[in-house]
Amino acid sequence: MNFSNAALDLASVREQQERDALIADAIAALEQPGKTECVDCGHAIPKARLTAAPFAVRCIECQKLHEQEKYHR
Numbered sequence: 001m002n003f004s005n006a007a008l009d010l011a012s013v014r015e016q017q018e019r020d021a022l023i024a025d026a027i028a029a030l031e032q033p034g035k036t037e038c039v040d041c042g043h044a045i046p047k048a049r050l051t052a053a054p055f056a057v058r059c060i061e062c063q064k065l066h067e068q069e070k071y072h073r
Contacts, residue, residue, distance in 0.1 A: 029055045038062050 032055055038045055040062035049056055058066060 031055075040066070 035057045036045060036050075037043065038059040039057045041059060043059055045056055045059050049060060056063070
């Protein structure tokens with residue numbers, strides 16, 4: 001498939017916008033305090049996880065599932 005320079009430029013701009021949005025989301029998450037209970041399963045988030053990721057809102061197992069669903073759609 002042959003793309004024009006304009007189409008490639010537009011794709012590049014959109015890709016950068018998506019990347020910027022993900023970075024902004026990550027920064028916002030870092031600035032928010034985490035939870036003590038997982039937002040998905042309700043179980044306590046282990047102290048070790050909260051120490052490593054104080055912004056965490058999910059336990060490790062639920063976070064893995066969340067990422068699999070998010071990135072494998």
